[in-house]
Amino acid sequence: MGTEALIQLIFPLVLLIGAYFVGTSLETKHYKSLRAREHASRGFLTVTFPYEPSEKQVLDTALVTGSVVISVDYFKRFLAGLRMLFGGRVASYEPLLDRARREAILRMKTDARDRGFNAVTNVRLETSRLASSAGNNQGTAAVEILAFGTGIKFHHEARSA
Amino acid sequence: MNHEPRVPRDDVNVTARHPLKDGAVMLAGVVVVAGLIFGVAVLLVEQLVPYVPPSWEARLFPDFGLMEHTPDSPEQEAQLEVLNTLLERLEAHWPERPETLRVGLLDTDGVNALAFPGGLILVTTGLMTEVQSENELAFVIGHELGHYHGRDHLRSLGRGVALATILALLGQSGTVGELVGISSDLSTRGFSREQEEQADAFGLGLVESEFGHVHGATDFFDRLPAPESAIERALATYLATHPLNDERVRSIEQLARDRDWKTEGETTALAR
Amino acid sequence: MTKEVHLILSNTENVPGKNILEFYGVVSGSTVRAKHIGRDIMAGFKNIVGGELKGYTELLIEARQEAVNRMTAQAESVGANAVINVRFTTSSVAQGAAELFAYGTAVKVG
Numbered sequence: 001m002g003t004e005a006l007i008q009l010i011f012p013l014v015l016l017i018g019a020y021f022v023g024t025s026l027e028t029k030h031y032k033s034l035r036a037r038e039h040a041s042r043g044f045l046t047v048t049f050p051y052e053p054s055e056k057q058v059l060d061t062a063l064v065t066g067s068v069v070i071s072v073d074y075f076k077r078f079l080a081g082l083r084m085l086f087g088g089r090v091a092s093y094e095p096l097l098d099r100a101r102r103e104a105i106l107r108m109k110t111d112a113r114d115r116g117f118n119a120v121t122n123v124r125l126e127t128s129r130l131a132s133s134a135g136n137n138q139g140t141a142a143v144e145i146l147a148f149g150t151g152i153k154f155h156h157e158a159r160s161a
Numbered sequence: 162m163n164h165e166p167r168v169p170r171d172d173v174n175v176t177a178r179h180p181l182k183d184g185a186v187m188l189a190g191v192v193v194v195a196g197l198i199f200g201v202a203v204l205l206v207e208q209l210v211p212y213v214p215p216s217w218e219a220r221l222f223p224d225f226g227l228m229e230h231t232p233d234s235p236e237q238e239a240q241l242e243v244l245n246t247l248l249e250r251l252e253a254h255w256p257e258r259p260e261t262l263r264v265g266l267l268d269t270d271g272v273n274a275l276a277f278p279g280g281l282i283l284v285t286t287g288l289m290t291e292v293q294s295e296n297e298l299a300f301v302i303g304h305e306l307g308h309y310h311g312r313d314h315l316r317s318l319g320r321g322v323a324l325a326t327i328l329a330l331l332g333q334s335g336t337v338g339e340l341v342g343i344s345s346d347l348s349t350r351g352f353s354r355e356q357e358e359q360a361d362a363f364g365l366g367l368v369e370s371e372f373g374h375v376h377g378a379t380d381f382f383d384r385l386p387a388p389e390s391a392i393e394r395a396l397a398t399y400l401a402t403h404p405l406n407d408e409r410v411r412s413i414e415q416l417a418r419d420r421d422w423k424t425e426g427e428t429t430a431l432a433r
Numbered sequence: 434m435t436k437e438v439h440l441i442l443s444n445t446e447n448v449p450g451k452n453i454l455e456f457y458g459v460v461s462g463s464t465v466r467a468k469h470i471g472r473d474i475m476a477g478f479k480n481i482v483g484g485e486l487k488g489y490t491e492l493l494i495e496a497r498q499e500a501v502n503r504m505t506a507q508a509e510s511v512g513a514n515a516v517i518n519v520r521f522t523t524s525s526v527a528q529g530a531a532e533l534f535a536y537g538t539a540v541k542v543g
């Protein structure tokens with residue numbers, strides 16, 4: 001009777017500790033991958049305004065998107081729960097959103113490049129929260145970030161003036 | 162305008178706060194605040210409980226009479242008779258008792274006696290077969306009477322309400338509420354140690370008044386099984402509703418010495 | 434020597450009255466903020482009578498400013514002196530916590 005209650009207490013603690021270590025290692029790996037890909041793709045023009053190169057001829061345009069759904073690990077949810085009592089910056093969620101956003105933008109760039117475009121303009125970012133299917137108010141279990149923009153393919157040679 | 166590809170710094174959108182330290186600080190804060198609120202609530206409960214008349218108490222709780230077992234054998238009928246007589250004899254020494262006190266049987270092999278809010282005391286058939294002398298049984302009943310004397314059910318209810326309020330506040334944060342709920346469940350098992358000790362003292366007092374001495378009152382506990390290993394013992398100490406038997410016996414013996422009660426005398430066998 | 438960078442923020446495609454010389458890329462700043470339980474309770478009361486939730490307004494203003502500061506820091510790190518096409522989004526990432534996000538393109542104007 002009493003041992004059940006004790007096990008009930010130990011189980012979430014074990015989950016917390018496990019989530020912390022595994023989550024942190026996954027995060028570190030992801031950041032390494034992000035940095036490498038961002039550095040490699042920095043030449044691919046990406047802007048948030050409707051850039052149209054005046055000196056080059058635009059051949060083709062289309063909407064390109066990149067999206068990712070990232071889940072929050074148990075430890076982060078626990079920290080966020082505590083933070084919501086005291087108020088202030090929820091530091092445990094920030095890397096989550098940072099990673100998701102950068103991943104979404106990279107995927108959008110990849111989508112554009114794979115389809116033969118040279119640049120993405122008018123980039124927009126949208127964030128939505130995916131509620132857990134149980135519908136309990138345990139805080140979100142997942143966040144979706146969508147990056148979309150207009151891909152443009154321009155002729156590499158300059159238009160004759 | 163020309164495109165100059167540069168990668169911006171990537172550390173702005175994360176806060177360099179170590180999560181374990183962060184979590185530990187916040188958790189400590191929560192524990193402290195919750196503890197304070199709980200402490201104040203308990204104080205309030207302690208102040209208010211003596212003013213609640215026993216008749217109200219019966220109305221606050223559900224009717225537990227449904228749990229009472231009707232004797233289905235002559236042996237059980239005899240047991241019930243013994244219980245009723247003993248209760249009457251002990252009640253005579255407690256004039257301020259609530260009017261709704263009565264005793265009944267619980268049909269199970271486990272050795273236990275329970276005091277329900279409202280005045281119903283249930284003794285298991287398992288206990289009735291284990292107990293050997295009147296003095297032992299009188300102490301068991303007397304202990305349960307002690308819980309009524311101390312208004313322990315109301316206190317537990319008050320404490321439970323205080324905890325529920327805190328949980329409702331904290332519960333908005335999901336996982337934290339879970340953890341607090343589980344640890345609170347652990348810490349409010351049954352009655353508190355002080356309540357149990359007071360019930361023991363009261364019960365022993367009744368036995369002394371009835372028999373003139375306290376010899377044999379604790380013999381029962383010596384016969385009950387004790388925890389085998391150190392781990393079992395540690396778990397049992399923390400999680401049990403009653404204190405460990407040998408510690409309990411020692412406290413009772415000390416109490417008898419303090420109150421100068423006779424520890425030698427004849428024990429009466431139970432009429433079966 | 435600390436450089437006084439006066440960074441211009443604009444939500445139009447160019448900085449009015451100036452020319453864009455170079456552009457670097459997308460910069461963004463975000464912050465996740467939670468309200469504390471005190472504000473929650475006060476807001477609950479305010480829900481009954483209606484009107485502005487001043488506590489929340491202040492909270493989100495602070496949070497938005499922080500997001501803008503972070504975006505500015507990113508822009509400065511690439512050597513920009515302006516951010517154009519600035520946009521804001523607010524999204525709920527957990528019940529009780531909101532993410533404030535600001536993004537734009539870092540440019541050099543002259």
